[in-house]
Ligand SMILES: Nc1nc2c(ncn2[C@@H]2O[C@H](COP(=O)(O)OP(=O)(O)O)[C@@H](O)[C@H]2O)c(=O)[nH]1
């Protein structure tokens with residue numbers, strides 16, 4: 001998220017040679033302006049942002065330090081508007097959230113992503129299929145519900161009003177923490193759609209009404225959001241499809257343009273690809289300082305603390321085995337794309353861009369390793385050393401997994417190296433080592 005904006009930011013900042021005069025400041029501002037407009041930030045927002053930076057830098061005295069400080073504070077002001085951040089629970093459960101938006105914007109997917117996000121945080125969620133315009137819509141939500149293991153209330157061939165009414169009764173009776181209502185959209189805004197949504201809104205009295213917008217539609221997303229806000233009074237925006245070719249600029253301006261906070265951002269088609277939008281953290285990312293808080297939070301939600309401690313112990317002893325490896329792979333899957341994770345590490349924005357197309361789960365290498373592990377006995381999984389020095393075991397595993405003996409040897413060697421690396425990083429100098437490894441990777445190499 002924001003890789004391209006933050007890299008154009010850092011390029012702009014790098015180009016600045018401050019001689020403490022106004023001409024240098026103007027040049028820096030012009031550079032920023034170019035990159036913001038290129039990223040599709042609305043021109044009025046760009047103007048306001050740069051005016052603030054200019055005024056504040058001049059007030060504090062022209063210089064690189066003051067310029068960066070002014071930029072950081074102006075960005076924060078633009079990103080932050082009055083209202084809630086991320087997911088907010090009602091004082092009394094269930095928290096009721098209604099989704100609205102145009103067809104294809106990602107409402108149904110995002111409903112399930114939010115449910116998954118809450119499930120990982122140990123909440124009981126009921127999703128409500130209130131899009132009865134398209135038959136497939138109910139089926140789609142049902143499938144997602146099954147995939148993530150979250151309850152759904154669905155009743156085909158009836159009025160969405162009745163569905164929502166009964167769903168809310170069920171939620172109260174069965175003590176759900178959160179109710180997420182998926183609604184119908186249209187290709188364009190029309191009277192009928194608005195009427196249906198208004199009816200549902202007055203029935204459900206949602207704690208939050210999220211407008212789900214496709215970030216790829218650029219400034220159109222802001223215009224349609226404004227229309228929905230005028231008619232319905234939305235309390236938050238969720239921008240989807242922030243992966244792909246999104247230039248990202250809409251996310252910088254939308255809250256400021258609407259006066260409604262941007263609450264979440266969808267960064268892929270899979271269920272973990274949803275991130276809360278916290279202005280201060282986004283400013284850090286944009287300024288190239290990474291977002292360690294989000295990374296830590298995301299990790300905490302998917303990794304069992306006890307397990308994590310055991311794992312650390314094992315790693316320190318160099319006892320990382322194949323079962324641990326599978327466990328780790330599962331956790332990673334829950335965390336979403338490698339790219340979005342790496343972009344949270346300070347200074348790693350460019351690196352994330354290079355990883356754009358890496359699909360960890362489906363990579364050829366991971367598939368091979370999985371096949372190999374599937375062909376091992378439980379003992380072998382727990383103790384890689386059993387295999388390392390035993391060629392008949394290796395041959396049996398090769399045969400079982402359809403790999404050649406050479407391939408098995410290669411994977412074993414890589415695994416061994418990885419375990420050594422992990423051990424090394426778990427030590428005192430770990431972070432320094434990691435940094436130098438990352439630099440190596442940035443320079444194009446891959447540590448072996
Ligand atoms: N790449 C990407 N695709 C998304 C994202 N959110 C939704 N989609 C896709 O957009 C399409 C429409 O989504 P859907 O939830 O059915 O939209 P709805 O009509 O508003 O309910 C589907 O193919 C989704 O997989 C996202 O954040 N990233």
Ligand SMILES: [Mg+2]
Nearest residue numbers: 107108131137
């Ligand atoms: Mg839908």
